[in-house]
Amino acid sequence: TLSDRLTSVFTSLRGKGRLSEEDIDTTAREIRLALLEADVALPVVRAFIARIKERAQGAEVSKALNPAQQVIKIVNDELIDILGGETRELRFAKNPPTVIMLAGLQGSGKTTLAGKLGRWLAAERNTPLLVAADLQRPNAVTQLQVVGERAEVPVFAPEPGNGVGDPVEVARASVEQAEHNNHNVVIIDTAGRLGVDSEMMQQAADIRDAVTPDEILFVVDAMIGQDAVNTAQSFLDGVGYDAVALTKLDGDARGGAALSIRHITGRPIMFASTGEKLDDFTLFHPDRMASRILDMGDVLTLIDKAQSTFEEDEVAKMAGTLASDDDFTLDDFLQQMGMLRKMGPISNLLGMMPGMGQMKDQVENVDEKDLDRITAIIRSMTPAERGNPKMINGSRRLRIANGSGTQVSDVNGLVTRFFEAQKMMRQMKNSGMPGMGGASGA
Ligand code: GDP
Ligand code: MG
Incomplete structure (x- = not known):
């Protein structure tokens, strides 16, 4: 599918702040294949791709989207436009029937x-x-x-x-x-x-x-x-x-x-x-047909949501974390939990992202109270502990539990969960997942 193919393109696009000619060409090639696979006639594909390239070249670089997401958004907008934009209503005669x-x-x-x-x-x-x-x-x-x-x-x-x-x-x-x-x-x-x-x-x-x-x-x-x-x-x-x-x-x-x-x-x-x-x-509905043709399913919904919900500085911070070589820390974890909560039902959102099933299962079990507890626990840690959670041994766990008014088992649970998330983040960085901001040029 297009999302599979673009995921590999994303890897090469990550870390770039603006759309280079090469980025556009590479992405255009994938989109061309996707359209042909969807049985769009060749001359139509050609005309369409030419239009996309033109628009992508002139596009301002968005802060909320990474370059690949931005190209997809342009493609989607253009598709909707070509498919008619608005739904065409039936015209009734002035004199019936x-x-x-x-x-x-x-x-x-x-x-x-x-x-x-x-x-x-x-x-x-x-x-x-x-x-x-x-x-x-x-x-x-x-x-x-x-x-x-x-x-x-x-x-x-x-x-x-x-x-x-x-x-x-x-x-x-x-x-x-x-x-x-x-x-x-x-x-x-x-x-x-x-x-x-x-x-x-x-x-x-x-x-x-x-x-x-x-x-x-x-x-x-x-x-x-x-x-x-x-x-x-x-x-x-x-x-x-x-x-x-x-x-x-x-x-x-x-x-x-x-x-x-x-x-x-x-x-x-x-x-x-x-x-x-x-x-x-x-x-x-032109918009539904566009996402069907692109076969991007809910990735598009996710892009929309990311664009409207993320505040730009948060996106920038997040993108910085994902793009940097620094490892994912408990501070990042806390920040992400908060952001995910802001974006609406966490599970829905993660379900939209290809390959995010595991993370969905993991975060699905986090409710508001959990989140408060997690926040309390992380705040009871020293900066050193947050930056390097491996150092949190048994006596530190007891101190943290006491400090945050929780049980040692809560602290253990959080640390385990964090290590899983950290592992996932490493995988995401390596595979260049399209969601979660990616590199936005910040
Ligand atoms: P006509 O020859 O143009 O009048 O076509 P028909 O209305 O007789 O439809 C031909 C066949 O396609 C029939 O078996 C319909 O039940 C079937 N059909 C029509 N529209 C649809 C549709 O949207 N989906 C599916 N699966 N079958 C349809
Ligand atoms: Mg008939």
Whole structure:
């Protein structure tokens, strides 16, 4: 994953105060691979990387983040930006009904989406009508009827026994019906083929011309990966569309299709479908998709949190400790405990960092009272003892326990815990973990 790869890049970036050209190049290379792995189309990756480099070169060096974190933040911000920034809202017509037309390949999830959309709209006090304008496959009409029943949304379908029927006429008639029956939204399900073909495109274009939809949604399976670009472009040329609905995001596709489509077509992604059930449906959130594409998961959340919570001088101190060759001392330990507490539930935070499972277990058991006790114990130590805890022998432990109003067993527990933390800190320094400030240029 990208986080694994960047972790190794971090090692080389540690200890640097600003982003050098080389840092940016190295990180850009990793990001490039990650995007390709996420099935982002090559030309899109190229354009994107160029933009990242430009921004990274001009970036001011942040005090709260180390260089690697800073590059990731830039990448993430750019991704969100390219993915549309804000969630795109559905545009309702001034004079109802609002006509929404779904277009896309067969199996992309149009019929399923029609049901989801209908139900979602109905929950918001709309009165949608689903329209079966896919008369290509024998079961398509029945499928929509089943979906409509489940969604509790009425379905407009050609009369049975009328022969095959003309999808364009069905679409046209459905809008009239909606006007009469006060449906404020019409959702037209159309036919698709397994591959793009001109007959299908023409039919969709004819339906479009007959009903002039307020929104044409291109429905696309996130799993189709690199093909997404060609398909999206064909539909753009053949039918045109206002926005995109990305389906099957419950699969293991990383969602690079979203980035490619957005970049190539300039059309916003509006909905995300994440399963076969009616409720598996959300508005598309560019920020969630960005972290999915980057596969950085909660590292990004951590970066945000670090940036907003850490006070700069604390970060500087912390970074100094991590970057210096001096060993981790009890004073550092105390300071870190306090900082971690400030950052919110300690366990959540550590859980976000890759490879921090052990530390999480260790710190999870520290509650407020523990922290007070730890503080008291450490304060009862001499500076020499804090700097070199190995010298704390039996008689010193008794003195410290008495001085801090605790038991010798408490002191023992703390010393043991500290040595574990010290070991972990050494490991972190050696591996250049991305969390905890790292070198910030302080
Ligand atoms: P259409 O041919 O474009 O109308 O596609 P359908 O709506 O019939 O969907 C094709 C298949 O994909 C069906 O088996 C759906 O249950 C399934 N499907 C649709 N959307 C999703 C989704 O978001 N996740 C998953 N896992 N399956 C989906
Ligand atoms: Mg269908």
